[in-house]
Amino acid sequence: MLEQDLLTVGLTKTEAAIYVWLLDSGTATPNDVSSATGVNRTTVYSATKELSKKGLISVTTHTNGTSFTPQSPHVLESIVQKEAARVKEKKKATQRVIEQLHAEDDYEYASRHQFESLEVAVSHISEKFDSLVQIDTLTALKGWAYADRRTTVPFIDILQDLAFTHNIDVPIHILSFSKEITQPDITIHQPPLHVRKWSGTELFPTNSIILGSTVIYLYRKSGQYHVTYMTDAMVVGQLKSLWNVLWEASSSESFKKFVL
Numbered sequence: 073m074l075e076q077d078l079l080t081v082g083l084t085k086t087e088a089a090i091y092v093w094l095l096d097s098g099t100a101t102p103n104d105v106s107s108a109t110g111v112n113r114t115t116v117y118s119a120t121k122e123l124s125k126k127g128l129i130s131v132t133t134h135t136n137g138t139s140f141t142p143q144s145p146h147v148l149e150s151i152v153q154k155e156a157a158r159v160k161e162k163k164k165a166t167q168r169v170i171e172q173l174h175a176e177d178d179y180e181y182a183s184r185h186q187f188e189s190l191e192v193a194v195s196h197i198s199e200k201f202d203s204l205v206q207i208d209t210l211t212a213l214k215g216w217a218y219a220d221r222r223t224t225v226p227f228i229d230i231l232q233d234l235a236f237t238h239n240i241d242v243p244i245h246i247l248s249f250s251k252e253i254t255q256p257d258i259t260i261h262q263p264p265l266h267v268r269k270w271s272g273t274e275l276f277p278t279n280s281i282i283l284g285s286t287v288i289y290l291y292r293k294s295g296q297y298h299v300t301y302m303t304d305a306m307v308v309g310q311l312k313s314l315w316n317v318l319w320e321a322s323s324s325e326s327f328k329k330f331v332l
Contacts, residue, residue: 078148090109098142101137102138
């Protein structure tokens with residue numbers, strides 16, 4: 073329960089494990105933590121920095137180096153309550169954004185017919201790769217459709233909220249969907265200049281949601297939505313080359329493609 077609460081307030085599994093170990097062991101040095109948990113010192117410093125920000129540990133620097141002292145778990149209860157209130161308010165704000173978009177005159181742009189088609193594609197993905205698609209994909213892709221005509225900010229808020237709710241312990245990379253792709257099968261060697269980033273790198277294909285080992289890829293052609301996905305087993309090389317890999321893989325047998 074303690075570890076689950078730690079994940080709930082936004083800590084990674086590594087950060088949570090270090091805090092739990094400190095609770096059992098008391099004040100410790102970076103070397104102590106590294107030796108006991110198997111985590112390298114760089115990661116220890118990064119993790120303890122986050123724990124300190126949350127008020128879960130105190131960091132003391134003295135002539136012999138640095139030491140970490142865990143705070144009482146009662147501190148965590150207060151943090152959990154504050155985080156729950158923040159998430160509740162964020163969900164309300166997200167709902168207000170969705171309701172506003174539904175009410176706008178150009179809602180026909182994302183018509184019910186298109187959503188039904190999109191839902192069919194997403195259901196195919198969810199049925200076969202449920203363990204890989206770690207968030208409410210249909211909600212995410214609906215959010216993307218809304219963001220197309222306006223801004224990616226509401227969609228980023230939606231995905232952040234979904235990621236937090238599902239305890240996704242990986243960065244989610246979101247790129248803008250501001251240009252219609254009319255020739256999706258051509259090879260493009262550089263991402264468009266309008267690519268926008270959040271918590272990640274710009275060297276990803278545009279119109280992508282990256283969830284851990286799974287890429288969900290969305291584009292629009294001739295007024296219809298096209299959804300594809302691929303897993304890390306299909307990706308060769310470093311992430312910086314994923315842009316080219318995705319386009320090259322689009323014609324291969326291993327790349328599953330749902331065209332509405």
